Amino acid sequence: MFAGFDYGTSHCAIGVWADKTNAVEIVTLEGDKPLVPSTLHAPKVALKLPRAANRQLLTDAEEFTELRFGEAALAEYLADPTQGYFVKSPKSFLGVAGLSEDIRERFVTVIAAMMANVKRRTDAQMNASVDAVVIGRPVNFQGLGGKNANEQSLMMLEESAQLAGFKQVAFQYEPMAAALEYEARLTSEQQILVVDIGGGTTDCSFVRVGATRRESLDRQADVLGHSGERRGGNDYDQALALYAVMREFGYGDLLKSGLPVPNSYFVDAVSTNDVNAQQRFYSKATRERLEFFAREAIPVDRARRLLEVCEQRATYRVLRGVELAKIALSDAELAHIDFSDIEQGFSVATTGEQLLVSFERLLEHLKSLVDEAIASAGLAPERVYLTGGMAKSRVVREFLVATYPGVSFIDSDHFLSVTEGLTLWSQRLFR
Ligand SMILES: Nc1ncnc2c1ncn2[C@@H]1O[C@H](COP(=O)(O)OP(=O)(O)OP(=O)(O)O)[C@@H](O)[C@H]1O
Ligand SMILES: [Mg+2]
Missing domain, CATH: 3.30.420.40 (ATPase, nucleotide binding domain)
Structure with a gap:
């Protein structure tokens, strides 16, 4: 089989x-x-x-x-x-x-x-x-x-x-x-631009497809251009986490000395697909710094939550909450993330507006990637075939539709x- x-x-x-x-x-x-x-x-x-x-x-x-x-x-x-x-x-x-x-x-x-x-x-x-x-x-x-x-x-x-x-x-x-x-x-021949936005990667490929190509065993010649990068749904989760959620864990707060709590601890915490970042976040040295912030930050209760994330080894759990909010915000204007296991009664509300702003930079990257695939094929796309979970996001789809007018979009499973x-x-x- x-x-x-x-x-x-x-x-x-x-x-x-x-x-x-x-x-x-x-x-x-x-x-x-x-x-x-x-x-x-x-x-x-x-x-x-x-x-x-x-x-x-x-x-x-x-x-x-x-x-x-x-x-x-x-x-x-x-x-x-x-x-x-x-x-x-x-x-x-x-x-x-x-x-x-x-x-x-x-x-x-x-x-x-x-x-x-x-x-x-x-x-x-x-x-x-x-x-x-x-x-x-x-x-x-x-x-x-x-x-x-x-x-x-x-x-x-x-x-x-x-x-x-x-x-x-x-x-x-x-x-x-x-x-x-x-x-x-298909019954006819077409040149389509496949845009696949998965959890960890985005791939754009211009391909020739059609009934006459179907039986060929070597499809190399039908790949007319491509581009790909190591950004996907996880990065959208991290962007939303840093923009809309980490604030409640002390991101951007100051210490009594007037110095800021360094951003790097928050970036490491949300980088759940980066082994080094996670090792750093769970290291003894980080733990000591977080204990210090939990005494010295103003207000201390937000900084304590980050220490709690470290002690409970809860970075995945936090990011999973953010991911579910990201998915919910595809259809809703508001999504709550329940963090009551971090602190009793603690939850964070995220909005469609925050989603839009936090995705901005990633969508610009997406545009350059699509343009790169188009340039490498030397063809104007007539049809874009969307696939991958992240391409289900309303914000991503609407961005592509607005950026490439006149192109027809094909949705897949x-x-x-x-x-x-x-x-x-x-x-x-x-x-
Ligand atoms: N409705 C939705 N709106 C926004 N994002 C979604 C939705 N459904 C799933 N996702 C996101 O899609 C991503 C997973 O997509 P998919 O299952 O296609 O990835 P994958 O094939 O496992 O990854 P890759 O192709 O990068 O190896 C996750 O980041 C998930 O949060
Ligand atoms: Mg995939």
């Missing part, structure tokens, strides 16, 4: 090709949902997972069955952030420069475990072993290493997929995959179009 696997920063989804119906079948991964959040929780910080002689993870070993994934992992972590080991969005760490051998090994194990969980559910649902898989890849992975970031990321993903038990592994660009799903519905395309590709590649 063949599968298309969207190993996303925020969510994973997988599809298999069903010969019976001659169509993509999306696998149910958690509860009755096709998407499982890219999270893992282990009861112990040391992550030792037994492997078979061929290095494949043994998914019936106790150490594996103790792991939690997706919403279940998040729930386990939120119940007590000081216990066990929790990871979210390991994809965003893949391209980090200067990874030590230990850390590299740990990430590969984490990703392999997540993939093995997905494979196990897929095999059970299909009543067969899925051995060949096409995994989606962004044009550029997050990380500071440029070309090296991409090579390193692909090697780690491939190794993880093998440890998870996939025997044949291929990659396809995520935006091309999204376009393949659209192509399957923002969360599954990449998976569908990857599965279509797996069928062509492996059949």
